[in-house]
Structures are given as structure tokens and as C-alpha cells.
Amino acid sequence: MNYQHLIEKIYQEVKPSIGKGKVANYIPALERVDINSFGFAMRTKSGEEYFIGEALKPFSAQSISKLLTLVLCLNNDDTIFDSKVGIEPSGNAFNSLVQLEYENGIPRNPFINAGALVITDILLSQYTNPEDEILFFARELAQNHGIDYNIEVRNSEKETGFRNAALVNFMKSYGNIHNNVERVLDCYFTHCSLEMSCLDLVRAFSFLANNGTHSNGQHVLSYRQNKKVNSLLLTCGTYDAVGKFAYKVGLPAKSGVGGGIIAVIPNEMTLAVWSPGLDKSGNSVVGSLFLELFTTYTGKSIF
Amino acid sequence: MNYQHLIEKIYQEVKPSIGKGKVANYIPALERVDINSFGFAMRTKSGEEYFIGEALKPFSAQSISKLLTLVLCLNNDDTIFDSKVGIEPSGNAFNSLVQLEYENGIPRNPFINAGALVITDILLSQYTNPEDEILFFARELAQNHGIDYNIEVRNSEKETGFRNAALVNFMKSYGNIHNNVERVLDCYFTHCSLEMSCLDLVRAFSFLANNGTHSNGQHVLSYRQNKKVNSLLLTCGTYDAVGKFAYKVGLPAKSGVGGGIIAVIPNEMTLAVWSPGLDKSGNSVVGSLFLELFTTYTGKSIF
């Protein structure tokens, strides 16, 4: 299949939708992003890369960093799903807090904020300086040493992140947070401020399309861990729209409010798309549409 | 691949687990079932069939009938997901009622009880006698005119189904049920009492592995509808264990408290397994294990 031709065709089709949706506006640094930005990159298992638009421009990873920290955490500790965080979808946001209370401070999965905060706490127990480790891990996986945190974004998040502070304190009251609350929040807001481009993302997460083995030969995850992460992405990766995303796109994926989405076609390729206009669920409007058309034209939905 | 050899091998492996778990005991007719029962059948897209154990013995479909009624309903009305029932996972059972209240009586998906009751209500508006239509549909799809309802099971369910009665009344108070409450419950309990064998199931649902087209050539669902149903099965088909089931088995599937599970490998085959011992989530212990080994040995998980 001529992928370059295909992605150019899809780009033409999604163009009229660019600018739709709403840019995340809870912090100034995100609000300033041009809603008309668009980038896409893909990388096959055999290493071929195709891209279009601003595929090399770094954007705010936001919740996509939850995938990175989960993988880093699984590298060191295979037992986190036994007692610290679940693997089930969580229902809507309203319920998440009730659910957290009903389930004694154990978040339903690592991709809701509560779960990602627990993962951050575990990294703080695993590493003296997890911020450095996460950054090093991202750079190494993406083979790009220009990747960095955005300090302005991190600081803004800290100033407005009261709901996340509530979650950490609440889980700490149940004994499911072991480090200092401020330290957990600091590290969490820092890794959410990570900036990567579409190309960085498809390279960094290439192992998800190759049973856990990175294209540089590194065994990032075991076969079983990789299967687990991909299934978690499908059932929990796109906020409260996983069902809709599953039937429209039909791929494991993680989205972020920066407008990025990383998706996986198991055993075949990784795809990353960026466009900052978000739908009501917090997923990129154009990003979702691009991926939907991609699986429609290639027949590569997993369903 | 020699499937007969494979399923015999897996059968030997799961044998020590037969008898584990607990048979559903809320009604006598289900409680009487021998916990040591076991059956498995599979049917490829090209029509090859393999089976082992009591694959021809009918058992209580229970929640598997929710898949049948959803498909029958979609046959007549493609708009149900617009306003009457959602397509998102629901979180745990405790939350489902809160969620139903928060979301004004619109159930999150058609596979939780509330959602299946709405589907039943829609069938009552579509057909004069939906019980007959459902039965006719099952018989036709499975090409087995011996398939029938179990009246004792139906009557027992009616006598103890107060939580379902609460759900229907609650949704009716929101205007999301249009027929008589008793009539909806009657029809629901009737279709849950349907008895089918593993072989019946793989034949009946063969279209799910063939883009919506039954092996007899009938277009049961459109390509898009079929993709939607398969993705719904993956994200919502196995009670509050969809995440666990997704990473262990990695297939769209619907389970029932009768101990049956129907699973789909898109574009390849349908699988059905039956063993009445249930885990805490209500899924068959041995059934889940058998399917997990099947995808492990064949590498046919969708992840």
C-alpha cells in the first residue's frame, strides 16, 4: 500500500474539520496553541516512516505521558496491577470519585488521573529523581535528545491543579500514596508538560507494535506486558469516549488534551496525530477523524 | 493449524480447573446444573467446525441473549445509539444506578441489564410478539429448530427479578421505556431463558467474524454495524471484568451467568465455550481460561 499517498488523501478529507472543537483553555500556555495546527506520522514495524503536516513540531503530551510513565513503571515492577491500580474502565468522570471511595482509594486504571498519580507515586519510590528518568526514557525511546519538559506549562498546571491535589490526598488517606503529596504532584505536573512531536511518538512507542521490542532491539516490555498495555489502551485510553473511539477507530490509543493521539496497530505499526481542537470528551476532533479514516481505508481496525 | 489437536490439548490443560468457581444460584433451575459440565465449539469463516466435550448440549444463554436481541434490534433500527442507549463501559455495578440517575435514565451500553431492558422495550415497539421473533431469529441463525426457551427458568427469574423491575420502572420515570413495565420484564426474562449449545452459538454468530454476513449468505448486520457490535463486545461484553478479559483473552466476547461465552476473532472465526463455574465477576472460570489459552497458542488475540 502506498501510505504516503493514502495519508495525503486523508489529510485532504480532514482539512475542512481543522479548526473545529475547542483548544484546552484551563492554562494559558495551552490556550495559546494555534487551533489550526495539524501533524501526522506513522512508523511500520519494519521501520518505514511516513508523515504529513507539522509532524516534527513538539506539542504538549499531557495525558500521553501517562502511557510513558506506565511503561517505565512496568519495567521495574510487574506487580502494580495486583493491588495498587486496576485494569477496568471507569465510567464517567462524575463517578470516578464515588468509585474511588467505594473501592477504597484504588483507581480503576492507570489512565485516569487518579491512576496516573499512583503510577507517579510508584516511580518516586523506584527512582531518586523520576523526572530525569522519565525524560531520559522518552529521549532514548524516541532517539531525540531535544525532547524536554515545558516549565511554563508545568508551573501553570501546579497553580490550577486542585482536583489532582484532591485525588492524591484522598488516595493517601487510604494508604495508596506512599510519598509526599507535593512531591507526587510536582512530578506528575512535570511529566504532563513533556513535549514531543508526532514523529517522536511513533518512534518512542514502536515497541507496542512489536510485542514489546523497540526497533533498536531493546526489550521494553515483555510479550504479556505489551499485550496488557495495548488492551488497556483500547478499554481505557481515550477518556470517557473509549466505546465510541473503539467502534470508530478500532485501535488501542492514548489521547491528551494537548490534541495528540498515539495509536497502535498491533504487530504492524504506530500512528501519531496532532490537532489541538478537542471534542467534549477531550479527544482531538481531527485526530480522531484522521485515525478513523485510516482504519476504514486500510481495513486495519482490530474489529 | 490442526485445530482439533489444539483444542484437545487445551482441554487437557483446563481439566484440573473444571469444578472451580460457583454455579449461579439465585434460581433453582440454574443451581441444579452440574458444575463439571464443559463444552467448546469453534467455526471458521470458511465453515469448518471443531468441538469438544458437551458442545451439543443446550445450556441457559442468559446474558448472551443480550447480544442476540441487540443484533435483532439493529436490523430494524440503526438509530438506537443516538438517544436510547450508550456505547461506553459502565464502571462497577454499584455505580451503574448512580450513573443511570446522573445520565437521566439512559443506560451506558446495551450489555448491562438496564441497556438490555431498553433494547427489549424497543423490540416490543418493533414487533407484536418479540418473543417469537427472537426465537425464530435464534433458530434461523443457528439453523436449529430445536432451540427453545426454558419456561421454568423464565418463571423463576420473574419471581426474583426485583432489581430488574426497579431498573425498568426507574428508566420509565425518565421516559426511556415506552411499553408496559410488566410486558418488558416478561419479554426480557423470556429471552434470557433461551437455551443454546456451543455449536448453536458459533453458528448463530458466525456473521460477527464475517463483516456481518452469515455463512448462509444473509446480511445480518452492515459492515459498520458489525464493527460496532464487536467493539462493544470488547469494551462492555464481560461484566465488570472487561479490562481483565481484554488483556487475558483479547477478543470481543459476551458471557452469561449460565457459564457460556461466545467470542469472535474478527474475519476469522467464532468460538463458544461452556462451563458453569463462575468467577466473582460472573464469567465462566474454565471458559475464560480456555479462551486465554486459545489466543495464547494461536497468537490470535487482537492485541
Add this chain to the structure above:
Amino acid sequence: MNYQHLIEKIYQEVKPSIGKGKVANYIPALERVDINSFGFAMRTKSGEEYFIGEALKPFSAQSISKLLTLVLCLNNDDTIFDSKVGIEPSGNAFNSLVQLEYENGIPRNPFINAGALVITDILLSQYTNPEDEILFFARELAQNHGIDYNIEVRNSEKETGFRNAALVNFMKSYGNIHNNVERVLDCYFTHCSLEMSCLDLVRAFSFLANNGTHSNGQHVLSYRQNKKVNSLLLTCGTYDAVGKFAYKVGLPAKSGVGGGIIAVIPNEMTLAVWSPGLDKSGNSVVGSLFLELFTTYTGKSIF
């Protein structure tokens, strides 16, 4: 104190508010009531009676009947608060269902619908024909054999009472309802349709202002039961506005969506007021205001 003079003065003060609020409109028979209706009656412990406006005109008791059934039930069984219904306020209506689930089908108090339905269920176990007993009890207490149910109101409630049907079924699933669901609902809707006048109410409940002893000498409640009922009225008697009612009026009281309120000044008198315009909480606008002015001018708030 010249009570007749006082209530005439208060009547002049509340007059401009008559017509404010909204008449209950979920059933036609209630919606038809003239919003400008007004009546008030009081009866002292020593038997003096004063009234103004349409104090002799029967209106729909609605939730005020919950007080009557609770008292009738306590006559026969002093143990109901041990396991079947609580004595604590319930928070807002939204939470009541969550709470019912969290507390295993035991309603928080006998004045929320769930609790009144449990009381009705207990009466069905105590009496062959509780509808007759309730009516006989009301007539006897009020010394008025013209008191009756309104069959049109009862039938309308039955046709629209799906949320109550949900509650009964839900509690039955927890084993906290022992009679047939339809029978419980029938009896509940029947007693809610009871029609009494302000004068009927102050006579019927005169025992609440006299340590449980009716002015005819009958020991309706024991001293302890009477204290319990009065305290329940204060903490749970006026829907989700008990706090506001307590500090404005400062009396134990039970309101109904028919626009009536019965209030008690312990050891002194009973008061009843009727005006069909309701505030957002379902309490009579003018009724609440009249009682507030009464306690302000007499200094007879319990606080």
C-alpha cells in the same frame, strides 16, 4: 394571647404571597387545584380551636399521610426502627438512591418515599386491609366520618408512579419488602390520596402536642414514641429543606405536595395550613411563611 386576632393579622401579611410558587402538576387532579386557596387551623392542648380561610375544605394530604401511617404502624410494632427503616436525615434527593444502595435497601427515615413505602409494607403485614384501617384511623382521630380517599388522584398516581415502583422493587431485591410489590404500591398511592381539611389535621394530630394522648383520651403513642415522632418531623419532615424550615419556623412539621403542612408546638398546640403554591423543595410557600410568622410573633419556635 388573642389567637384569632393574631392569625387574622398574619393572614393579612401573607396575602400578597398567595398565588406564588407552583401547584404540583404531575397529575391532573392536583394541577386543577386553585393556587389561590388558603386555609389555616390551630388547636391548643386544652381544646380551643381557631381557624381562618378555607380551614374546613378537604385537600390532598399526599405526604402528610406518611405521618398517619407511621403512627398507625408504631401502634402495633415498636421495633420498626431497629432494622427496617432509619431515623436519620437523608441528604438530597439525588443521593437517596445511592444511599439506599449503600445502606442495603434500608431507607434513612420513614418520611422519604422509600421509608414510607416500607411502612406501608409493614402495615400490609399487620392488617388484612390496611386501606380501611388507615381511613378508619384518620376518621376516628379527626372525628370526621366524611374523610375519604380520592380515587381519581389514586389512579393518576398509579399511572405515573414509576419512581416509587422502582424504589419498592429495589428494596424488595434487598429483602426489605415482604408483600407483593403491586399491593404495596396500591396501598401507598391510596393513602397518599387521602383528603383532609386543616381542621381535620389539627384534631387528628392533637396527640402530638400532648405526649401521645389524643384529646379524646386515647393513648395513640407512648411518651417516648411521641418524642421520637416529633423529633423525626423536625429532622426529616419537610423534604430537602428541613434545615431551612427548622431555622425559619422551628417546629416539627410534615408537609405534602398538596400544599398542606401540619406542625406541632410540643405540649401546646397543633397547627395546620394549606396553600397549594409550592417552592422548589415541594413545601407550600404561603404555608411556610404563615408558620414562620406565627412562631416569630408568639416566640414559640422550639429554638
Add this chain to the structure above:
Amino acid sequence: MNYQHLIEKIYQEVKPSIGKGKVANYIPALERVDINSFGFAMRTKSGEEYFIGEALKPFSAQSISKLLTLVLCLNNDDTIFDSKVGIEPSGNAFNSLVQLEYENGIPRNPFINAGALVITDILLSQYTNPEDEILFFARELAQNHGIDYNIEVRNSEKETGFRNAALVNFMKSYGNIHNNVERVLDCYFTHCSLEMSCLDLVRAFSFLANNGTHSNGQHVLSYRQNKKVNSLLLTCGTYDAVGKFAYKVGLPAKSGVGGGIIAVIPNEMTLAVWSPGLDKSGNSVVGSLFLELFTTYTGKSIF
């Protein structure tokens, strides 16, 4: 009535219950308190004082300080109930968080933790140093300059108060907290550590039994404010046992997990009792019993 004789008689009756219940054990300083401690004091409107046991020994006020801060706050701002905190009971603790979410971060009343934290936040906006103001207010009202905070208790609370930290952050995310989160928590934990004796309490709150006017002539609250505070105490002052407390004791009261209870007989007297053994709701076992016997023997329940 010979009150000294009466309280000695009641003391003999409650003696066998002293030592029952459980001392609050979430911080060491509270856990160390002798469970056999007991004190009682009362002060009539005309200034007569009676006491028995360790009535002069200071103990940890804990939640009783919520009454003090509410009164101080009302001194300066009569509008707090308009938008910042409610006046309705809250249902059980489990629901309080759901409720807070459902009601957009507005706590149901000032006596649940969330509400008291909002009051603390308001004091921080009213005063540069509210800790000093609160202490000064307590000393002045009780006419005892030895009253002080317990720094060990305050520090312990801070170290374990994650649930309170969650509440403040959660409400701040809704815009209902205006000062720095840490500052609010600091001030809250400080005022909870206040130590007062039974005699201090009956003197300090004497105005509640005198329409808002302190025995020293100071107008602490207006007549209307005082009525509101007393009614709030009755409907919300004793954790999730207000209904039970209302029918057993029948007085406006505020309890604390230090084992103290302050109660009011409007227009007559204040009563304070201390005994550290708590029941499941967090109220003093012996304290509740003593007050129940007091209202039984004197007939001074408000019901």
C-alpha cells in the same frame, strides 16, 4: 429543681457506662486520653452554675471548635449561607463527597468537615491572623485566659489529615476556597486543637441559651442568627446520628471526637459533658447518655 442533686443522681446512673466505646485513635495525643475521664457542667440563663467530675479539666474541643468559628464568622458576615455553605443535613459520610460534587463544591452545612473548612477560609479572608482571633474569642467568651491550642495535637492532625486536604483542594477546584490551601488546613487543624473544659464551654456558649446575648452583656449573635445556629445544631450537630440524638436527647448540640458535647436548652441553660469513649458515630457514649437522662428527668427536651 435541685440541679446539683439531679446531676449527682445521673452521674451515679451513667457510671457503669464509663469506659464503654472507643477513644479516638487516629492521632497519639488523643489516643492517650484516659477513657475513664468524665466531667459535666451546666449554666443557667441567670448565671447559676453546677458541675460534677472533671468539669474544670481542659480537653480537646475538636469539632466543637466548628461552632466557635461559625459564630465568629457570623459576627462579621451574615451572608455566608447565601452562597458558600448550606444549612441542610448531609446524609451519611460516604455520600458527603458525592454530594459535594453534585452540589458543585458547596458543602451542605458548616458542621461537616467540608463546611467547617469553608468557614475557616472565610475567617482567613476576614482576619489577618484568625488563629489569634479564634483564641481571643474563646478566652473572652469563656472568661478564661488559660485556654489555648495544643500544638502536639495540631501537628499530628496535619500529618494525617489527608482527607481534609482532599476536601479543601476539591472545593478550591470549584472556586469555593479563596485562600491558600495549606493556610486553610493550618488554621483548621489549629482551631480543632483548642482545649477547653466543660465549665469553659457552658460559659462561652451561654449566649445560645439567651437569644444571642452573652451573660456579660455582649451581643454575640442577633436573635435570628441565634435561632439559626440552634436549629443547625439540632439538624446537623452530631455527625451522622442527628436523628437518633434528636429523639433521645432532643436538644441542639455539637459533639467532638475528643469526647465533648455542648448542648443548649433554648432560653434556659447550656450544658457540657465530657467522656472520651465514642460510639460508632463519633459521639461520646456517656455524654449522650447523661444528656438523655437530663432531658428525661427534667422534661426539658424541646420535643
